[in-house]
Amino acid sequence: MSEDFENADRGFMGSIEPCTIQNKSGHTVWDIKTFAFLENDCPETVNAKLWRQGQLTAKHGLFEVTKGTYQVRGFDISNMTIVEGRTGVIIIDPLVSHECAAAAFSLYKKHRGDRPLTGLIYSHSHIDHFGGARGVLSEGMENSVPIIAPSGFMEEATCENIYVGPSMRRRARWMYGTSLPKSPEGQVGCGLGLATSQGSTSLIPPNVLIYNTGDERVVDGVRLVFQMVNGTEAPSEFNFYFPDSNALYISECATHNMHNIITLRGALVRDAKAWSRHLDESIALFGEKATVLLAGHHWPTWRKEKINQMLTEQRDMYAFMHDQTVRLMNEGMTGIEIAETLRLPPALDNAWHLQGYYGSLSHNIKAIYQRYMTWFDGNPANLWKHPPVEEGKRYIACMGGADQAIEIAVNYADSGDLRFAATLLGHVVAAEPNHTRGREALASVYTRLGHGSLNGTWRNFYLTGAQDLRSSPQHIYGSSLEKMGLPKLDPLLSVEQWLAALSVQIDGPRAAGDSLIIDIAISDVGETWRLILSNGALTYRALSTKALSLDEAGLQLQVTKEEFRMLLLNKQTAEAKTVQGNSELFLRLMQFFPWGTKTGFNSHL
Numbered sequence: 001m002s003e004d005f006e007n008a009d010r011g012f013m014g015s016i017e018p019c020t021i022q023n024k025s026g027h028t029v030w031d032i033k034t035f036a037f038l039e040n041d042c043p044e045t046v047n048a049k050l051w052r053q054g055q056l057t058a059k060h061g062l063f064e065v066t067k068g069t070y071q072v073r074g075f076d077i078s079n080m081t082i083v084e085g086r087t088g089v090i091i092i093d094p095l096v097s098h099e100c101a102a103a104a105f106s107l108y109k110k111h112r113g114d115r116p117l118t119g120l121i122y123s124h125s126h127i128d129h130f131g132g133a134r135g136v137l138s139e140g141m142e143n144s145v146p147i148i149a150p151s152g153f154m155e156e157a158t159c160e161n162i163y164v165g166p167s168m169r170r171r172a173r174w175m176y177g178t179s180l181p182k183s184p185e186g187q188v189g190c191g192l193g194l195a196t197s198q199g200s201t202s203l204i205p206p207n208v209l210i211y212n213t214g215d216e217r218v219v220d221g222v223r224l225v226f227q228m229v230n231g232t233e234a235p236s237e238f239n240f241y242f243p244d245s246n247a248l249y250i251s252e253c254a255t256h257n258m259h260n261i262i263t264l265r266g267a268l269v270r271d272a273k274a275w276s277r278h279l280d281e282s283i284a285l286f287g288e289k290a291t292v293l294l295a296g297h298h299w300p301t302w303r304k305e306k307i308n309q310m311l312t313e314q315r316d317m318y319a320f321m322h323d324q325t326v327r328l329m330n331e332g333m334t335g336i337e338i339a340e341t342l343r344l345p346p347a348l349d350n351a352w353h354l355q356g357y358y359g360s361l362s363h364n365i366k367a368i369y370q371r372y373m374t375w376f377d378g379n380p381a382n383l384w385k386h387p388p389v390e391e392g393k394r395y396i397a398c399m400g401g402a403d404q405a406i407e408i409a410v411n412y413a414d415s416g417d418l419r420f421a422a423t424l425l426g427h428v429v430a431a432e433p434n435h436t437r438g439r440e441a442l443a444s445v446y447t448r449l450g451h452g453s454l455n456g457t458w459r460n461f462y463l464t465g466a467q468d469l470r471s472s473p474q475h476i477y478g479s480s481l482e483k484m485g486l487p488k489l490d491p492l493l494s495v496e497q498w499l500a501a502l503s504v505q506i507d508g509p510r511a512a513g514d515s516l517i518i519d520i521a522i523s524d525v526g527e528t529w530r531l532i533l534s535n536g537a538l539t540y541r542a543l544s545t546k547a548l549s550l551d552e553a554g555l556q557l558q559v560t561k562e563e564f565r566m567l568l569l570n571k572q573t574a575e576a577k578t579v580q581g582n583s584e585l586f587l588r589l590m591q592f593f594p595w596g597t598k599t600g601f602n603s604h605l
Helices: 002-009 031-037 048-056 098-112 153-176 272-286 303-332 333-342 361-373 388-398 402-414 418-431 435-452 455-469 495-503 563-569 584-590
Strands: 011-014 020-022 026-030 061-066 069-073 079-084 089-092 117-121 147-150 208-210 216-219 222-228 239-244 247-249 292-296 517-521 527-534 537-543 557-561 578-581
Touching: 002 048, 002 333, 011 147, 020 098, 026 031, 026 098, 031 048, 061 098, 061 292, 069 292, 079 098, 098 272, 147 153, 153 455, 153 495, 208 239, 216 361, 239 272, 272 303, 303 333, 303 537, 333 418, 388 418, 402 418, 418 435, 418 584, 435 455, 435 557, 495 527, 495 537, 495 563, 517 563, 527 584, 537 578, 557 563
Parallel strands: 089 117, 117 147, 147 208, 247 292, 517 557
Antiparallel strands: 011 061, 020 026, 061 069, 069 079, 079 089, 216 222, 222 239, 239 247, 517 527, 527 537, 557 578
């Protein structure tokens, strides 16, 4: 047990005290002292193993991993790794936010000298590994250093935010417990780290992509050998090995917890089988070479035998989860039934680095079932169920009303069956969302479930649910009633990515009675796009020619990329260079978006 604490402290060089990071406006974006309570003994309101994980992830500062390789940990949910080259440093995974990345780089410079950035690496396509890049790379310097990422990085880094960003952000509030107080009764971390910082983020596109396992690069005199692991923890991800220091960066494929096969904030289901096979490949490629293993989260592991043990156990865990879930589903069990019966073998179940602090065996098994068998469990009764409100009304009617249902639920809770109590009370609150006693009873059950959870994200979900039940009735099911606002059309994204964002925000039922075609030539990037509104769907098609004609389209525009962005955001300030056809068509299109009831486009024609 003490080895994790020794490794988490090893190589400590210093930190900032207090470890509080603010933005230019003086708003605090990271404050680790709010977790100072973790220095105390574990209280009854937190699972003891989760408390231990919180203590480990609360260790913060600059750490020497091996000669020339350093990590800043505890400045965000993720780590920033810094490797010294001949003339400067290579930064790996620059945290979530600019402010935290800048503070981490400043801490390194304080102890190691003012060395310039000579390389930037994104290990994979999740924002906690690229969002803070602007904190270490100044504007206008994007082409001055190699920015290396795995193939498919930009597509994967943007697609989740483009399509379901608002929904995922709302769900993430519950998963990470961002609205909970930092306390033994509230948020104590999420297993993967303490929390996500709340500063400014950016996406600086890579200028070097890696496509194949075995590809080698030399950056500022530092040799790297890459292993492609797309489809593991992220759709676009690689590991890499430093031959000169025998250090293996395992990205997020093997950290000190069980990871998610599906994340509770929402994401595509990950491939547990591919994850296991890639870890086996890591062992085969680097297991006899690496003397230190480090990752984008948690603390390093030293010594070949410990590294191989960790990678082997992580490999076997994902393989066991996958293979046994598939075996049991083929025997006729549903995902819920498998999750209730399947347990890891003792050697895996007892390993500290495989505990379900962030992912859980229960929801990972259900994810594997979902990947192959969809949401449907094969029971015809579940094929066409009522939505929660209507189902809730019928349940409480069968029980003789809300008050009687609450009494039954409280009896279950008092007997220790919190799970069924939550189910019954959930029906009450769904049917009567303003029922004060029902809301308080459900909040109480959620609180007890949260305080007992080993999994940090489950704890945060339960406690945030309790918090919302005691305040607004709009957040009962982990989502709010807020509407989507202006899309975030980042200038660094492609026009195609902008159009993808637009396509999922159109009010299809309202637009179904209209149809139109608009051609848009983006002069400074040499692209022409056809927008087709038909049957409530917006289709965007790249045209092979820049020539605009009125053969099919009712409107043709020629604009720069920035002018087009301003038009889409209703902030147009420059007249379109070339306009042919019916200018009212753009206004008609924009009225089907939440922000487009008024647009400045027409006034410029």
